Amino acid sequence: xxxxxxxxxxxxxxxxxxxxxxxxxxxxxxxxxxxxxxxxxxxxxxxxxxxxxxxxxxxxxxxxxxxxxxxxxxxxxxxxxxxxxxxxxxxxxxxxxxxxxxxxxxxxxxxxxxxxxxxxxxxxxxxxxxxxxxxxxxxxxxxxxxxxxxxxxxxxxxxxxxxxxxxxxxxxxxxxxxxxxxxxxxxxxxxxxxxxxxxxxxxxxxxxxxxxxxxxxxxxxxxxxxxxxxxxxxxxxxxxxxxxxxxxxxxxxxxxxxxxxxxxxxxxxxxxxxxxxxxxxxxxxxxxxxxxxxxxxxx
Amino acid sequence: xxxxxxxxxxxxxxxxxxxxxxxxxxxxxxxxxxxxxxxxxxxxxxxxxxxxxxxxxxxxxxxxxxxxxxxxxxxxxxxxxxxxxxxxxxxxxxxxxxxxxxxxxxxxxxxxxxxxxxxxxxxxxxxxxxxxxxxxxxxxxxxxxxxxxxxxxxxxxxxxxxxxxxxxxxxxxxxxxxxxxxxxxxxxxxxxxxxxxxxxxxxxxxxxxxxxxxxxxxxxxxxxxxxxxxxxx
Numbered sequence: 001x002x003x004x005x006x007x008x009x010x011x012x013x014x015x016x017x018x019x020x021x022x023x024x025x026x027x028x029x030x031x032x033x034x035x036x037x038x039x040x041x042x043x044x045x046x047x048x049x050x051x052x053x054x055x056x057x058x059x060x061x062x063x064x065x066x067x068x069x070x071x072x073x074x075x076x077x078x079x080x081x082x083x084x085x086x087x088x089x090x091x092x093x094x095x096x097x098x099x100x101x102x103x104x105x106x107x108x109x110x111x112x113x114x115x116x117x118x119x120x121x122x123x124x125x126x127x128x129x130x131x132x133x134x135x136x137x138x139x140x141x142x143x144x145x146x147x148x149x150x151x152x153x154x155x156x157x158x159x160x161x162x163x164x165x166x167x168x169x170x171x172x173x174x175x176x177x178x179x180x181x182x183x184x185x186x187x188x189x190x191x192x193x194x195x196x197x198x199x200x201x202x203x204x205x206x207x208x209x210x211x212x213x214x215x216x217x218x219x220x221x222x223x224x225x226x227x228x229x230x231x232x233x234x235x236x237x238x239x240x241x242x243x244x245x246x247x248x249x250x251x252x253x254x255x256x257x258x259x260x261x262x263x264x265x266x267x268x269x270x271x272x273x274x275x276x277x278x279x280x281x282x283x284x285x286x287x288x289x290x291x292x293x294x295x296x297x298x299x
Numbered sequence: 300x301x302x303x304x305x306x307x308x309x310x311x312x313x314x315x316x317x318x319x320x321x322x323x324x325x326x327x328x329x330x331x332x333x334x335x336x337x338x339x340x341x342x343x344x345x346x347x348x349x350x351x352x353x354x355x356x357x358x359x360x361x362x363x364x365x366x367x368x369x370x371x372x373x374x375x376x377x378x379x380x381x382x383x384x385x386x387x388x389x390x391x392x393x394x395x396x397x398x399x400x401x402x403x404x405x406x407x408x409x410x411x412x413x414x415x416x417x418x419x420x421x422x423x424x425x426x427x428x429x430x431x432x433x434x435x436x437x438x439x440x441x442x443x444x445x446x447x448x449x450x451x452x453x454x455x456x457x458x459x460x461x462x463x464x465x466x467x468x469x470x471x472x473x474x475x476x477x478x479x480x481x482x483x484x485x486x487x488x489x490x491x492x493x494x495x496x497x498x499x500x501x502x503x504x505x506x507x508x509x510x511x512x513x514x515x516x517x518x519x520x521x522x523x524x525x526x527x528x529x530x531x532x
Contacts, residue, residue, distance in 0.1 A: 028333075251412055251431075254374055254392065270373055271333030271354050284352070284371055286392055286411050289431060 002175040003029025003148040004162075005272050006236035008243035008264040008295050009141075014277060015043070019139030021276060023131040025265070026146050028272040030127040033150035036161040037130045038122030040171045042238055043142030045117045050095035050168075052114040053088050054102060055122065057158050061109065063087045066102075073101050084133055085158070086112070086121055095168060103194055110159040110196050115169030117141075117240050122161035142297060145238045147173040154199045164202040166193060167209025169240035174201035175253045175268055176232035184228065204229060208237060222246045222292040234287075236266055241297040251289040258282040264295050301325030301348070306334055314338075321345050333373065338366045341383070358385040361402065374411075377404045380421055393430070396423045399440065405494040412449070415442045418459055424494035432471065434461055443490050445498055453506050461506040462487050464498060473512040477505045 005025040009015050018041060026037065045051055060082070067080040067089060074093025081088045091098065095114035102111050113120035121134040127148045131137065147162035154160045165171035178184075181200035184207060189195070193206045207228065211221035218239055225246065234253040237244040245266050247255055257266045258273045260282045265273045273279060287293055304314050307330040318326060318341055328349040331337055335354040338347045342362045349357070352370035361380040368376075371389035380399040390408035397413070399421025406414075409427035415434040428446030435451075437459035447465035454471020461474075462483070470476070479501075487500035 251393070256373075256392070269333060269354055270352055270371065271335075274332035274352065284390070286390070286430075289412070 001032045001150045002162075003032030003268045003272070004146070004173045004175050004234065004236050005029060005267045006143070006145045006173070006238070006243060006245070006265065007276075008143040008238075009262065010264065010295070010297070011262045013262045015142060016140050018043070018141045018144055019135075020137040022139075022144040022146055023128075023136045024275060025267060025272040026127045026131055026136075026148060028274075029268055030148050032268055033148040034126055035151055035156045036122065036124045036149045036158065037127035037147060038120065038149075038161040038163050038173075039130065039134075039136055039144060039146035040113065040118055040120040040163045040165065040238055041136075041139050041141045041144045042117045042169070042240065044119070044140050045115075047116050048092060049090050050093065050098070050114055050116055051088055051090050051119060052095055052098050052102070053086060053112045053118075053120045054106075055086050055110045055112050055158055056108060057085065057110070058108055060085065061106065066106065069105075070098050070101065074098060083121075083135075085123070086134070088119065100194060103196060113165040113169075113171060115240060118165065118169045118171060118238070120163060120165055120171060122163075123158050124156060124161070142241075143238055143243050145171060145173050145236045145243075153177050153201075154197060159197055160199050162201055163238075164197075164199065164205035165209075166195065166202065166206040167213060170205070170209050170212060170238070172201065172205040172208055172235055172237045174204055175234045176248065178204060178229055178231035178233065180230040200231070204233070204235065212239070218242050218244050218294050218296075219292055222294070226290055226292075234268070243295045245287050245293040247287055247289050247291075249290040255287050256284065257287055257293070258284045301327050301346070303327045303329055305329040306331055306337075311336065315340065318345060318347060319343075331368075331370070335373070337368075341366065352389065357387075361385055371408070372406075376406070377402075377421075380404060390427070396421050399423070401440075403490075403493055405496075407496075409446070415440070415459070418442065422490055422493070424490055424496060426494075426496055428465065431468075434459055435471070437461070441486060441490055443487060443494070443503070445496065453508070455512060456508045458508060460486070462490075462503040463506065464502050464504075467504075467506070470506065473509050474506055475509040477507050479503065479505050 067078040070078040076093030078091040162173040163171040178200040181203040234255045235246045325346045333354040339359045345364045347366045349368045354373040356375040358366040359378045363383045365384045368387040372387040372391045374392040376395045377385040380402045382402040386405040391406045393411040396404040407426040410429045412430035414429040418437045418440045420439040424443045431449035438457040444463045448467045450468045451471035453474030484500040
């Protein structure tokens, strides 16, 4: 099953409340999957600093030593802020290089995200617990995507939770299952993408990052995804300044969108949207199959 | 005089129990906020008005009485309805009136994918358009669409009758256009009237089974006759 939510704040009106509104939305779809959850928020960073969010599911490594090693690699200052089983590194250095070094040298951690605007947290257990443990309600920003998981395609582990992010300031949540992810993972690895799980949804995230990195717009990347991805999916995707929704041509997996002058919200179920401010005046609709929907802060 | 039940204060099961226990009367359901299974399994002649949008399976297994949703409805509206009336003033998500055996389902806005999937006698009137695979494997009943129909309308259809006023993106396997005879014009007029909608029956086109996919023999002519009788009821 799985529940997904996305909230994209077009105007500054509710940006101080991004985290609280997202936490409320997650709460409403936790019945769709309580084994694990995750949330990515965008828009609270500064463009000169790259944040790298990592997860250590088991014993916690010496984060300060890791930061020192990254400083040597990047030839730039690296600070670190541990938060339960996560840590957030901040640097002016190259985030992609830092991600790859962490994947190659730190077998017991997962790199959840990197970029100037994204922060990503995920954990096993009740989705409400995730929101409280990582202080979601206090987060500000422009947009968020989140997921409550009922695992079907890989194990119930924190690193199997969504959102998945493989490229800078880009992440994806997925309700459904892909059928050609193993083949696609190989193709993407041959093109320089790296993956940390056997999860089908991580491949979809890697695909979108690969296309964006190859020069596609978000719209173009998702048009192409309709050809290259096989299976069932409703996706919500966040980028540094954009938000997108895509459903497969059969569209068995539910999705509903509401839009006002101030925000766009999507979820697996309307009840996640029903309490948002101004919802009474929102236009509410169901995304059509095989149609790409995108919004941009730049527009 | 109707009784108000506020879902912001009353649990869903209590609402449905009150509706099941009532023998008649009117009920206003407040603050549904997308809740699932609102007004499910009603077996008495009550009238339920829901003030706002509902989630999955509203008025599922509806046996008798009337449910009106003043808003949008989620997946599976009036699933397996037996008789009575269910109406949503907004849009309905996928699988509206799925497997419905009788009664009337009115969707004033658009219906999503697979509207009337496996319908077995229900009448469905949609004021707007329907999504793809409408009336998939439909067996009996009538589907009237004032707007357009998405791809693969009536795929693998048995004996239901489909009327569409607008464009049909494509017909599914074994679904073909058929002549609008006087009894079909009468049927559309009757269904529009029942749904309280205004349109000219002459603007509709009829679609139904070509009967090549399942074993249709002249010995089963009763089914052929039932198509005409069902349409004119």
